Structure formats: C-alpha cells, structure tokens
Amino acid sequence: AQSVTQLGSHVSVSEGALVLLRCNYSSSVPPYLFWYVQYPNQGLQLLLKYTSAATLVKGINGFEAEFKKSETSFHLTKPSAHMSDAAEYFCAVSDRRQGGKLIFGQGTELSVKP
C-alpha cells in the first residue's frame, strides 16, 4: 500500500525567506510523486512531478523538489517566498504500474508574512 505524510499542517515564513515543505512517502514499488497547490475555492494545480528521470525536479513558480530514495522523501523548496505563494500544498504518490489513482498527504498550509 502507498501512503504520504506531510510534516507540518501549517508553515509560516517571511516574504523572501526559504520555503521548505516536507513530504515522506511509503511505497512497495518505485513511485511517481507530485506536488500540487490549491488556492481558496479552486481546484488543484500541478506544481511539479517526479517520474524517475532527474531526481531534482523543477516546477512552476520557482518551486523545486528532490527525490531521495534512501530517505523516502520528496520535499518541496523555493528559495524566496512571495506573498502570492500563500496557499495549501499537497504531496501525492502514484503507483507507476497503473495510473489513475493519486494518494494525497493531508496538506500543508503555507502562510507568507510581509
């Protein structure tokens, strides 16, 4: 069975500071991993994905994530936070043998202070 754990339901950073959102996964097979962002009253927007190519993945809006198999982690980072980054972020895992089903973490709400 697959699962995702996001450490910290709320993270607060100052504008311009480093953003680090943590995600650990459990999977019996090599996974595909994703980060999504959700703004209030909207659907989920795909930020980036890991599908077994480069372990350092770059996404939209300056975000990136590194797949570390030994640590079963896929943490999301951004060097400098903007006010517009305030949203909820979800890490998700998929079984690469068969698509269609994403298992999500509980989400991390990011606040950005001016």
Place this chain on the structure above:
Amino acid sequence: KAGVTQTPRYLIKTRGQQVTLSCSPISGHRSVSWYQQTPGQGLQFLFEYFSETQRNKGNFPGRFSGRQFSNSRSEMNVSTLELGDSALYLCASSLEGFEQYFGPGTRLTVT
C-alpha cells in the same frame, strides 16, 4: 487548450436525494479520476475511468457511482445523500492516468 471543466460549481441538496456531477476532461485525455475533499478526511480517491471502463475504485460505498462516455466526459452520481457527503468533489483528467490536471470542483452541500 481548454482545461478541465466541472458542472455545476455549487449544489445544495437534501438528505435522501440523489445528485449527478459532470466533468469534461482536457481534449485528448482518456482518463478521468474523481476525488472527494473534506476538512476532516482530506483528499480521497473515489474512482477512475479510462476509455469508458472503471479501472480503479476507492473505498467508498456503492452509493457513489460513475460512468464515462465515448467522448471521455464523465459523470459521478451519489444516491441517498447523507450529511457527511457534503464536500468538494474534484475531477482530474490525464492521458494515461499519471499526470493529472484538476478541474475547479463542485461544492456539494447536503442539508
């Protein structure tokens, strides 16, 4: 290219009624997945349809059902609504089921 669309965006129903939600995927996408989002349970997978066949199913009661048409549009039906069915229902489309693109969701309120 147009994104995923969901109709209606908001819905209020009474306990015991049934409801049908609609999802139009991105053109060319054959997979449509449905998710339920609630504050308590988070995002939970309902089911996935691929080329008109249900390929994956989550752990929801039989009151939750779906279908997919030949043009890849999908509908989700919930019968005998309960208060706990109040949620944001999201659909997502993809080519093969992996890189999923989400619609804006349908907010269902059951009173």
